[in-house]
Amino acid sequence: MIVLFYSMLWRCLLLFALFFSNAAQSNDVNRDARIQTALTLRILKFVTWPSSAAITRTGTLHLCTVGRSPVVSALNVQVGMLYNNRPIVVHSLSQDATIVSFRDCDALYVSIPNELDQAYFLTRLAELPIVTIAEGDGFIAIGGMFQFRRLENKYIFDVSLSKARAVEIKIGAPLLSLASEVR
Amino acid sequence: MMKSRSPVTFNTLINKLTLRVVTIALLLFAVCVLIFQAWLFKQNVDDRLSVTASVLSANVTAALEFEDSEQADLVLSTLKSEPDVIRATLYDRNGRIVALYQRAEFITGRNVSPIDLPKNDLENWLDNKVQQTTKPVLLLNEQIGSIQVVASAGQFYIQWFIGLIVIIVIAFFAGWLSLINTSHVRKNIIAPISDLADAMDRVVSDEDFSVRIHSESIKEVEKLSDSFNFMLANIQRRDNTVTEQNRQLAQSNRDLTDALNEVTQAKKTADQLLLVKSKKISCAVNDARLPLQSVIRTLKTLSINSDDLKFATLITILEERVSELDYMIEQMDINKLATGVDAK
Numbered sequence: 344m345i346v347l348f349y350s351m352l353w354r355c356l357l358l359f360a361l362f363f364s365n366a367a368q369s370n371d372v373n374r375d376a377r378i379q380t381a382l383t384l385r386i387l388k389f390v391t392w393p394s395s396a397a398i399t400r401t402g403t404l405h406l407c408t409v410g411r412s413p414v415v416s417a418l419n420v421q422v423g424m425l426y427n428n429r430p431i432v433v434h435s436l437s438q439d440a441t442i443v444s445f446r447d448c449d450a451l452y453v454s455i456p457n458e459l460d461q462a463y464f465l466t467r468l469a470e471l472p473i474v475t476i477a478e479g480d481g482f483i484a485i486g487g488m489f490q491f492r493r494l495e496n497k498y499i500f501d502v503s504l505s506k507a508r509a510v511e512i513k514i515g516a517p518l519l520s521l522a523s524e525v526r
Numbered sequence: 527m528m529k530s531r532s533p534v535t536f537n538t539l540i541n542k543l544t545l546r547v548v549t550i551a552l553l554l555f556a557v558c559v560l561i562f563q564a565w566l567f568k569q570n571v572d573d574r575l576s577v578t579a580s581v582l583s584a585n586v587t588a589a590l591e592f593e594d595s596e597q598a599d600l601v602l603s604t605l606k607s608e609p610d611v612i613r614a615t616l617y618d619r620n621g622r623i624v625a626l627y628q629r630a631e632f633i634t635g636r637n638v639s640p641i642d643l644p645k646n647d648l649e650n651w652l653d654n655k656v657q658q659t660t661k662p663v664l665l666l667n668e669q670i671g672s673i674q675v676v677a678s679a680g681q682f683y684i685q686w687f688i689g690l691i692v693i694i695v696i697a698f699f700a701g702w703l704s705l706i707n708t709s710h711v712r713k714n715i716i717a718p719i720s721d722l723a724d725a726m727d728r729v730v731s732d733e734d735f736s737v738r739i740h741s742e743s744i745k746e747v748e749k750l751s752d753s754f755n756f757m758l759a760n761i762q763r764r765d766n767t768v769t770e771q772n773r774q775l776a777q778s779n780r781d782l783t784d785a786l787n788e789v790t791q792a793k794k795t796a797d798q799l800l801l802v803k804s805k806k807i808s809c810a811v812n813d814a815r816l817p818l819q820s821v822i823r824t825l826k827t828l829s830i831n832s833d834d835l836k837f838a839t840l841i842t843i844l845e846e847r848v849s850e851l852d853y854m855i856e857q858m859d860i861n862k863l864a865t866g867v868d869a870k
Contacts, residue, residue: 426666427668517584517589520588
């Protein structure tokens with residue numbers, strides 16, 4: 344009986360520890376997602392789009408997301424926020440969506456796990472004035488514009504200025520001074 | 527009792543006048559320049575601080591937005607190239623200090639709170655020797671913080687002091703130049719007047735009216751000299767005339783005296799001659815009277831015995847002639863005449 348009691352107690356403790364471990368992990372994920380979301384929104388404040396961009400045409404910032412991740416989820420709840428006194432409209436799109444669907448996007452957070460798929464996806468958007476952002480070391484290398492990297496306990500970001508210039512997107516100098524790497 | 531003032535010379539007066547004018551002009555000029563310099567410097571510092579704060583404000587937007595204090599410090603550290611700036615503080619939208627730059631020499635000694643700085647007017651600025659400006663940090667028309675830049679007035683005092691020294695040197699140099707320059711003018715003014723005074727002295731002391739003054743430097747003095755010369759010439763002409771008349775008068779006097787002497791001498795001679803002549807006449811008359819009286823007596827004697835009227839008539843005539851001769855003798859008064867001649 345006593346053995347059974349201790350066995351049950353041990354299992355309870357394990358379940359309790361497992362629960363808090365998952366909760367802590369979940370908290371970390373949420374924290375990272377919040378940071379990346381904040382960084383994304385702040386980066387966009389230093390970006391100027393060309394006249395062909397959706398924001399210039401519609402007067403609204405269209406923030407699109409592709410894929411599934413806590414950041415995408417966090418970004419999806421930013422609907423209604425104001426950007427330069429303009430409302431932010433968040434669109435959650437599929438990576439298989441037609442190119443026309445992306446013409447209305449001003450910024451795009453990409454969360455596609457496979458790098459090949461990511462590269463293919465970015466190739467389709469290469470001509471559009473869209474600020475592409477993702478987490479990972481190789482995002483700029485495959486045609487992305489901003490990439491977040493985790494360095495020790497904080498997030499840093501890299502910028503592909505050549506990619507931005509190619510689609511006539513201007514990035515503010517103060518932002519470039521904060522970038523870890525400008526390519 | 528009023529104190530009598532000793533007369534001053536033209537030289538002293540002109541020196542005083544020149545010095546006063548130059549001093550007043552230079553003082554006014556120096557004060558104006560220094561005030562203008564202070565105002566200009568303040569404006570420059572204001573403008574420069576404003577521009578600096580604006581540039582910093584633009585550069586720290588990302589650092590402020592991303593709450594990157596290190597980057598903000600890095601941006602603020604560019605103020606090392608601005609020697610006037612002693613402090614720059616970056617605040618976030620909640621008024622918290624995100625980054626602070628302070629010039630090394632002001633960190634320990636001078637701990638001015640950026641918030642408690644005085645108003646940005648010249649008086650407070652000069653009193654507190656600091657100047658500040660605050661600019662909002664804007665991102666997409668939204669104020670995400672503010673930046674405050676504080677400058678020291680030390681540079682101003684150095685420039686002001688240098689300006690003061692330069693002005694003093696220029697003032698002395700200008701004063702010296704003006705005195706040298708006025709000395710020439712002074713000579714032109716004083717020389718004719720001194721000549722006039724000297725000439726007047728000679729006229730007064732020596733009564734020399736032949737003195738003449740030559741001045742062509744100043745129109746008024748030239749006019750005065752001409753008038754003075756004209757007056758002297760007139761006086762000299764009159765003096766000459768008077769002298770000539772005196773001389774002629776003296777000559778006339780001498781001539782008259784000579785003539786009088788001659789007349790006197792002639793009169794004397796004439797008197798003597800007259801006396802002699804009178805004596806001779808008197809003798810002659812006397813000589814003539816005696817025979818006549820004898821004749822009368824003879825005739826009277828003869829007439830006694832005759833009734834001839836011719837004797838009586840002749841006697842009467844002869845008696846008349848004797849009477850006339852007596853009258854002549856009485857009139858000639860030879861004795862008196864002789865006495866008068868002797869007296870002379």
